[in-house]
Amino acid sequence: MMDMMDITTVWEDLVWDNGGKIVYLILDGVGGLKDRDRGGTALQVAHTPNLDEIAKNSSCGLLEIVGPGITPGSGPGHLSLFGYDPLKYRIGRGVLSALGIDFDLQTGDVAARVNFATRDTEGNISDRRAGRIETDLNRHLCDKINEKVSLDFEGKFFFKTVSEHRAVFVLRGDGLNDKLPDTDPQNIGVPPIEPKATSEDSKKTADLVRKFIDRVNAVLADEQPANTILMRGFERYEHLPKLRDRFRLNAVCIADYPMYRGVSRLVGMDVLPHPGGMKQRFETLQSCYGDDYNFYFLHVKHSDSEGEDEDFDGKVDVLEAVDRLIPKITDLNPDVLVVSADHSTPAVMGRHSWHPVPAMIQAETARVDDVSRFDEYSCGQGLLGLRPGTHLMGLALAHAGRLQKFGA
Amino acid sequence: MMDMMDITTVWEDLVWDNGGKIVYLILDGVGGLKDRDRGGTALQVAHTPNLDEIAKNSSCGLLEIVGPGITPGSGPGHLSLFGYDPLKYRIGRGVLSALGIDFDLQTGDVAARVNFATRDTEGNISDRRAGRIETDLNRHLCDKINEKVSLDFEGKFFFKTVSEHRAVFVLRGDGLNDKLPDTDPQNIGVPPIEPKATSEDSKKTADLVRKFIDRVNAVLADEQPANTILMRGFERYEHLPKLRDRFRLNAVCIADYPMYRGVSRLVGMDVLPHPGGMKQRFETLQSCYGDDYNFYFLHVKHSDSEGEDEDFDGKVDVLEAVDRLIPKITDLNPDVLVVSADHSTPAVMGRHSWHPVPAMIQAETARVDDVSRFDEYSCGQGLLGLRPGTHLMGLALAHAGRLQKFGA
Numbered sequence: 001m002m003d004m005m006d007i008t009t010v011w012e013d014l015v016w017d018n019g020g021k022i023v024y025l026i027l028d029g030v031g032g033l034k035d036r037d038r039g040g041t042a043l044q045v046a047h048t049p050n051l052d053e054i055a056k057n058s059s060c061g062l063l064e065i066v067g068p069g070i071t072p073g074s075g076p077g078h079l080s081l082f083g084y085d086p087l088k089y090r091i092g093r094g095v096l097s098a099l100g101i102d103f104d105l106q107t108g109d110v111a112a113r114v115n116f117a118t119r120d121t122e123g124n125i126s127d128r129r130a131g132r133i134e135t136d137l138n139r140h141l142c143d144k145i146n147e148k149v150s151l152d153f154e155g156k157f158f159f160k161t162v163s164e165h166r167a168v169f170v171l172r173g174d175g176l177n178d179k180l181p182d183t184d185p186q187n188i189g190v191p192p193i194e195p196k197a198t199s200e201d202s203k204k205t206a207d208l209v210r211k212f213i214d215r216v217n218a219v220l221a222d223e224q225p226a227n228t229i230l231m232r233g234f235e236r237y238e239h240l241p242k243l244r245d246r247f248r249l250n251a252v253c254i255a256d257y258p259m260y261r262g263v264s265r266l267v268g269m270d271v272l273p274h275p276g277g278m279k280q281r282f283e284t285l286q287s288c289y290g291d292d293y294n295f296y297f298l299h300v301k302h303s304d305s306e307g308e309d310e311d312f313d314g315k316v317d318v319l320e321a322v323d324r325l326i327p328k329i330t331d332l333n334p335d336v337l338v339v340s341a342d343h344s345t346p347a348v349m350g351r352h353s354w355h356p357v358p359a360m361i362q363a364e365t366a367r368v369d370d371v372s373r374f375d376e377y378s379c380g381q382g383l384l385g386l387r388p389g390t391h392l393m394g395l396a397l398a399h400a401g402r403l404q405k406f407g408a
Numbered sequence: 409m410m411d412m413m414d415i416t417t418v419w420e421d422l423v424w425d426n427g428g429k430i431v432y433l434i435l436d437g438v439g440g441l442k443d444r445d446r447g448g449t450a451l452q453v454a455h456t457p458n459l460d461e462i463a464k465n466s467s468c469g470l471l472e473i474v475g476p477g478i479t480p481g482s483g484p485g486h487l488s489l490f491g492y493d494p495l496k497y498r499i500g501r502g503v504l505s506a507l508g509i510d511f512d513l514q515t516g517d518v519a520a521r522v523n524f525a526t527r528d529t530e531g532n533i534s535d536r537r538a539g540r541i542e543t544d545l546n547r548h549l550c551d552k553i554n555e556k557v558s559l560d561f562e563g564k565f566f567f568k569t570v571s572e573h574r575a576v577f578v579l580r581g582d583g584l585n586d587k588l589p590d591t592d593p594q595n596i597g598v599p600p601i602e603p604k605a606t607s608e609d610s611k612k613t614a615d616l617v618r619k620f621i622d623r624v625n626a627v628l629a630d631e632q633p634a635n636t637i638l639m640r641g642f643e644r645y646e647h648l649p650k651l652r653d654r655f656r657l658n659a660v661c662i663a664d665y666p667m668y669r670g671v672s673r674l675v676g677m678d679v680l681p682h683p684g685g686m687k688q689r690f691e692t693l694q695s696c697y698g699d700d701y702n703f704y705f706l707h708v709k710h711s712d713s714e715g716e717d718e719d720f721d722g723k724v725d726v727l728e729a730v731d732r733l734i735p736k737i738t739d740l741n742p743d744v745l746v747v748s749a750d751h752s753t754p755a756v757m758g759r760h761s762w763h764p765v766p767a768m769i770q771a772e773t774a775r776v777d778d779v780s781r782f783d784e785y786s787c788g789q790g791l792l793g794l795r796p797g798t799h800l801m802g803l804a805l806a807h808a809g810r811l812q813k814f815g816a
Contacts, residue, residue: 033775066814067415068795069802070422073815086815087413093816233816259816352813354806355775356791376775377791386793 008083008246011394011403015248019402020335020363022249023285023296026081027322028074028260029304029345031357031376035312042303042312042347043358043375046319050326051374054339058360060371061384063392065343071354072389074304077342078263082297083247083393084240091266094178094235097168099265100258101160107239110176110205114159114167115184116141116226123191128184129165130226141226142167149215151208162258169231171209177202180209182232192230205234242268243295247397250292254284255299264297278302278321282328289332294400298329307345308352315347336400337362339374340392356386363399416491416654419802419811423656427810428743428771430657431693431704434489435730436482436668437712439752439765439784443720450711450720450755451766451783454727458734459782462747466768468779469792471800473751479762480797482712485750486671490705491655491801492648499674502586502643506576507673508666509568513645518584518613520642522567522575523592524549524634531599536592537573538634549634550575557623559616570666577620577639585610588617590640600638613642650676651703655805658700662692663707672705686710686729690736697740702808706737715753716760723755744808745770747782748800764794771807 032041039045065072065080066087075096076086094111105111116138118127138161145159155173162168179202183192195213197206213229220227243249245268253264253271261271272288275281278300285298300322306314329337340359343352358379360371369383380386384395397403440449447453473480473488474495483504484494502519513519524546526535546569553567563581570576587610591600603621605614621637628635651657653676661672661679669679680696683689686708693706708730714722737745748767751760766787768779777791788794792803805811 033773062791062793067418067802068799069804069806069811070415070418071806071811071813073813076815087415087418091815096816349773353773354803354811377777380777380791380793386791386795 012246014403020400021294022336022396022400023334025298025339027300027303027341029307030341031344031355033346033348042315046316048323050323054362055360055371055374058362059366059384060360060379060382062356062380062386063359063389064356065389069354071352072343074259075263080389082267085390092233092235094233095237096262099262105237109237110171110178112169112231112234114169115230116165117228117230118225119228125188132164133226135163148219176205178234178236180206180234184230184232240266249295251295252293253297254281257301260299282325304345307347310347310350312347336396338396365399420654422811428808429702430744430804430808431742433706433747435708435711435749437715437753438749439763441754441756450723454724456731458731462770463779463782466770467774467792468768468787468790470764470788470794471767471797472764473797477762479760480751482667483671488797490675493798500641500643502641503645504667504670507670515647517645518579518586520577520639522577523638524573525636525638526633527636533596540572541634543571556627584613586642586644588614588642592638592640648674657703659703660701661705662689665709668707690733712753715755718755718758720755744804746804773807
């Protein structure tokens, strides 16, 4: 290890209150690989005249979001784009899940992801997802647990539905710690794992978790198939510095999916009510664009989902649908328009990948390069080059006139 | 300022036991400069249809092995390729030479390279290599030294033939230290340099070395031309973490030259018996390819040697010979095939250089770029971009499916 400057902290010293507005259009998982039958990546195959027009007026490049060979989860991917080095700011599923259901996490809370599960008469797990129960049943079970289970300590717990078999558990109180193993054995035919403390200072938390699970088991004893719960990703919530304090950005998030709303809240964005659809998100941007904010994060989920579903054509369709909505952004004439992604999700792989994502920055102050198409290959020829994802925020701030000169 | 993460340690947290096999074909010193008369680099001039075919199916780029402007020695060069930052893991010729003769170095041993040399009647060095004596004579002299020289201390010494005029000296015992200067004056007509301690804690070692050299001089007094020895590169051996422990790689080294066998042993590779020739090395890869290993390091030495000999055409010939052997690798259809180098050795310079080396990664999961030739200029247009040499291992692991997602 060595002492090196985190470049994102240098921007903190250079920002001022002048400068223009920044719009981030994040096409989740947009990077891809070539499909042999289709002769290109989804971005290459898609007909995207509006995105290409932006490319023609932009500096383009490729972003390696977390690091070489590293496949970003959605949380770290977005942190990187927002100028938070994900190797420094570690957040996991526990915290993100809680934030994603609009839960107001407080510093020191310990959150974990929960699955309703099925255990057999011998106490072994027979289904880690309890047959993916309906969300309604999940709500009913959560109500029952909240009503009947109590923990006798100076703090409190929260137990909340996410969807289907997924829920979130949060412990709030003094001296809590997240150093305990998942109780989810990640396997069937075996019992859950004991929530044993892995350090002296997590004994209190482990004890509370054990009691909680025992009491839940009693309450759910007669339920089928969801007669137990499994927990994983215990995580203590640490306060992250806010975009306002770091970069003087009044930022707003326009997203429908919990994860992205959660990570936005984490960095201090205002999170607007669910727009309820892609077109609605673009329209929400139009209606909120004005003096209240200088940073707008508009999230498109389905470019990732179609990639995960290995649906190349579906991904192409999403990209073309996005393209048709682009004028809703460009009509606003933002000072800086960034189009990029939090990670690649090649449809030929069906999962997130480490491959760099294309990025473009359109601004009056951009050194416009010769790239005329928004895709992985064209952007690879752009003047921004291949660089870490965390660089994007500094470049956006600079292009918006928000960074002062360094030194005399 | 903050403690920045060494990205190679992040991979350690993400590796799992799944994934495919990785083959590293390392063409030592393959990077070059253009020869004005020949109109290109050796790689550009060489007819290499098989390497070019790999390029057409690969992600290509350039690797800066140690850092900008830094000319790598062979040891650091290979460490970088294996995912060990050479600025963090410092090893020198002393240790590598000992490892290269299959010597079982133990933590705390101090090793040095030795030359048999000639000194004149006034005690000045007249030939730093004793006329490059035959290896047989070297062995005879080593036997004589081992038989007749003794050092009275609680530890012991080893004195071993490498080849020609080269030998290795190892001191083993408590409290040894490597802070002493080379005794080799790197010049003739001058006496050897005194092995003076450069710090308090190297006094014991310096004293032992001085006594040893004095006694060797007495034993060799009547020999010609090898009547003395010169030592350089004193180095205390520190244990390096193994590839198995860091990246869950069961790795095997197929190489003929001591240095490369040594560095491979250092990172925990199995080192196969000397194949005894380039074709034999490729065939050894074929015969050992299977379930025992998931990482295969195949080393080609002569691309470097010809460069050092300023033999441009010789280097071209080596590359064409390598190219003819490529099917022996591609027939195995490895999940990930990496072709790269540990440093450049331009024939027009006749020595190692700092110029980045071409690299290509062929895999099902590679974002195949438009590069169609394996050379320094073509790879400079590839999608891997220009990046540190240490990145290569992470990329290889990722392409083999050996790295899990980072965060949720």
